[in-house]
Amino acid sequence: MYTLNEHDGYFKYSSRDIAEVLDIERHVNILKTAADNVLRHKVRTLVVILCLLAILFPFLTAMAISEGVKAESLASVMEGADIYVTLDQYGKNAPVPLRYLDEVKKINGVMRAVPRVLGRTYLGDRLAVVVGIPAGELPPSVECVEGKPFSSSGEAVIGVGLARHFNFGVGHAFMLGGTKGKMLKVTGLFKAESSIWASDLIFIPFEDASEIFKTGDLATDFLVYTRPGYTPAVAEALKKVEGASFRIQSKELVKQYFNKGFTLKGGIFTALYTVAFALAIPALLVSSGFGLSERRREIGVLKATGWQTSEVLEMVVFENLIISLTAAPLALLIAFLWLKGLNGLFIAQFFIAEIGLFPPFNVPARFLPVPAFLSFFFSLILTMVGSLYSSWRASVIPPAEAMK
Amino acid sequence: MEGVSNSACGSDEVNSASSEELGAGWAVPTNEKTMETIIKTEKLTKLYNQNTSYEVKALWDIDIEIKKGHIAILSGPSGSGKTTLISLLGAIDRPTRGKAFLMGEELTAMSDVALSRIRRETIGFVFQSFNLIPRLSALDNVAFPLIPMGVSLTERHRRASELLHRFQMGERMRHTPEELSGGQQQRVAIARALINNPHIIIADEPTSNIDAESVRYLIETLQALKKEGRTIIISTHDQSLFNLADVIFDVKDGIITGMREFKQ
Numbered sequence: 207m208y209t210l211n212e213h214d215g216y217f218k219y220s221s222r223d224i225a226e227v228l229d230i231e232r233h234v235n236i237l238k239t240a241a242d243n244v245l246r247h248k249v250r251t252l253v254v255i256l257c258l259l260a261i262l263f264p265f266l267t268a269m270a271i272s273e274g275v276k277a278e279s280l281a282s283v284m285e286g287a288d289i290y291v292t293l294d295q296y297g298k299n300a301p302v303p304l305r306y307l308d309e310v311k312k313i314n315g316v317m318r319a320v321p322r323v324l325g326r327t328y329l330g331d332r333l334a335v336v337v338g339i340p341a342g343e344l345p346p347s348v349e350c351v352e353g354k355p356f357s358s359s360g361e362a363v364i365g366v367g368l369a370r371h372f373n374f375g376v377g378h379a380f381m382l383g384g385t386k387g388k389m390l391k392v393t394g395l396f397k398a399e400s401s402i403w404a405s406d407l408i409f410i411p412f413e414d415a416s417e418i419f420k421t422g423d424l425a426t427d428f429l430v431y432t433r434p435g436y437t438p439a440v441a442e443a444l445k446k447v448e449g450a451s452f453r454i455q456s457k458e459l460v461k462q463y464f465n466k467g468f469t470l471k472g473g474i475f476t477a478l479y480t481v482a483f484a485l486a487i488p489a490l491l492v493s494s495g496f497g498l499s500e501r502r503r504e505i506g507v508l509k510a511t512g513w514q515t516s517e518v519l520e521m522v523v524f525e526n527l528i529i530s531l532t533a534a535p536l537a538l539l540i541a542f543l544w545l546k547g548l549n550g551l552f553i554a555q556f557f558i559a560e561i562g563l564f565p566p567f568n569v570p571a572r573f574l575p576v577p578a579f580l581s582f583f584f585s586l587i588l589t590m591v592g593s594l595y596s597s598w599r600a601s602v603i604p605p606a607e608a609m610k
Numbered sequence: 611m612e613g614v615s616n617s618a619c620g621s622d623e624v625n626s627a628s629s630e631e632l633g634a635g636w637a638v639p640t641n642e643k644t645m646e647t648i649i650k651t652e653k654l655t656k657l658y659n660q661n662t663s664y665e666v667k668a669l670w671d672i673d674i675e676i677k678k679g680h681i682a683i684l685s686g687p688s689g690s691g692k693t694t695l696i697s698l699l700g701a702i703d704r705p706t707r708g709k710a711f712l713m714g715e716e717l718t719a720m721s722d723v724a725l726s727r728i729r730r731e732t733i734g735f736v737f738q739s740f741n742l743i744p745r746l747s748a749l750d751n752v753a754f755p756l757i758p759m760g761v762s763l764t765e766r767h768r769r770a771s772e773l774l775h776r777f778q779m780g781e782r783m784r785h786t787p788e789e790l791s792g793g794q795q796q797r798v799a800i801a802r803a804l805i806n807n808p809h810i811i812i813a814d815e816p817t818s819n820i821d822a823e824s825v826r827y828l829i830e831t832l833q834a835l836k837k838e839g840r841t842i843i844i845s846t847h848d849q850s851l852f853n854l855a856d857v858i859f860d861v862k863d864g865i866i867t868g869m870r871e872f873k874q
Contacts, residue, residue: 231760514723514726514727515723
């Protein structure tokens with residue numbers, strides 16, 4: 207039987223003393239209780255985490271692809287020419303006559319000037335990018351993993367992705383769509399830093415490309431390589447070439463275009479995703495009323511036994527933090543596996559044009575800290591919106607009412 | 611108050627133990643001034659669905675006083691307003707109008723923070739349906755009011771375990787409420803109400819969900835708690851508890867219809 211006389215120093219201090227002394231301990235206690243709650247309410251925790259994962263992992267995958275594509279694009283720009291020269295026609299790029307090539311080569315500071323014909327045509331069922339370039343002028347980043355670069359007309363080097371798709375090897379002959387009998391023989395297969403561009407790329411001699419695309423004495427552009435530090439001077443000199451109205455785009459300018467384009471695309475995507483986050487999921491959580499009545503009763507009991515509203519809310523915030531800290535890294539892991547295992551299935555097509563559901567090459571991806579942080583932030587906001595208000599409502603009404 | 615004198619509450623011979631009798635370390639229920647009013651209400655009224663056609667007068671102009679160290683029983687049939695009144699006295703509900711005082715402080719004027727502090731430090735509540743948290747063990751159910759007070763887990767469990775052992779629940783303290791009988795759940799609820807060493811224990815229909823053996827055990831427990839000097843307020847229509855009472859308030863249709871005092 208419980209009697210007070212049996213107490214052996216049971217309560218040595220008043221509850222007020224306890225509350226005043228160990229303030230940090232109080233927060234630690236609430237944190238531990240929140241962790242216990244997360245574990246105790248297994249089904250609720252699981253549903254919330256699954257909801258978060260369903261939203262976060264496509265976001266992280268998409269952002270990783272966006273960043274990967276951006277990085278590859280920038281890498282290809284950095285490996286490319288210092289200046290791209292075209293003619294300016296009403297503010298747009300226009301093909302440049304080959305007669306200017308010698309004049310460009312003579313400019314002080316120019317190491318090399320390479321004419322290029324760029325075009326797109328079908329190879330079988332696949333749209334390929336054809337680059338016509340003089341023999342011996344293949345970009346340094348294009349490395350033949352099999353065979354060798356072309357040396358004369360009628361030869362070609364193709365990307366390994368394309369070769370794999372058509373089961374091509376060195377020595378195979380093929381014909382591009384619309385070329386009426388012009389056969390090209392594969393002399394080499396190449397791999398480049400940029401898997402996107404390399405996958406559908408075919409390098410052929412300049413004259414063959416001129417013939418295929420009927421460009422005559424025009425080139426799509428000149429690639430101008432300058433001596434280090436000479437780029438601005440060369441650009442200035444190009445503006446003064448008599449009779450020509452060149453459109454001059456330096457490496458830095460192209461880099462800026464890429465950066466702006468991808469940042470805009472990524473930004474729009476993030477903004478749309480945020481809106482979807484902000485509207486859809488809290489609405490789902492609130493409308494489904496998932497676990498609300500049980501929670502409300504529990505909060506009523508806590509309040510009836512002396513918990514303050516601030517302490518109840520602190521516990522809820524801790525629970526949300528724990529759930530968010532679990533969901534965000536899990537989403538990151540799933541996004542990583544989705545990219546590595548499934549090559550960005552379904553998601554890559556939103557960022558890379560014309561690749562379909564199943565990307566034919568290794569989708570570039572790059573995980574950066576900002577999207578990872580954003581995913582944590584989003585999940586925190588989501589869980590807070592889904593629970594904080596209802597918890598607050600349950601906390602501020604009289605406990606007798608909350609427990610009903 | 612209808613038919614009841616506000617001043618006539620309690621007897622002059624209250625059995626209350628002094629701190630010395632209670633043993634070292636026991637700090638709370640010292641009756642330095644016996645016969646001190648611990649709870650008082652003035653025209654306490656509770657309406658539900660106010661200003662609608664479904665308005666219910668759950669309580670109407672209740673004026674009562676309860677003395678420190680007494681056992682007060684609110685008696686009446688189901689739906690008479692006992693639970694509403696006991697909820698207002700226990701500071702877990704707010705009245706529509708009127709005032710309630712606890713140790714001279716007006717409960718009805720207190721902020722949410724102050725009321726929580728009162729519940730934490732002064733009142734232990736035993737609910738009719740026990741209101742134990744389903745997924746927590748008996749031990750954790752008893753210990754959780756100490757969580758926001760910064761008491762370590764070890765200490766919380768030590769205190770809860772001690773109380774549960776004293777209520778002969780030592781072997782069942784790892785069980786969840788659904789694994790316990792009604793009587794056992796009630797013992798857990800009483801242990802939880804005592805974990806903060808409150809001045810006042812409030813029990814709503816404590817015998818309604820338990821068997822006869824548990825009722826006997828409850829009576830012994832309440833007697834012991836009274837001996838410790840605690841004020842106990844019980845709402846019940848179970849006459850087996852009436853022998854414990856210093857005062858019985860008869861509640862019917864939301865009003866006090868009578869008051870009986872006993873010298874214990």
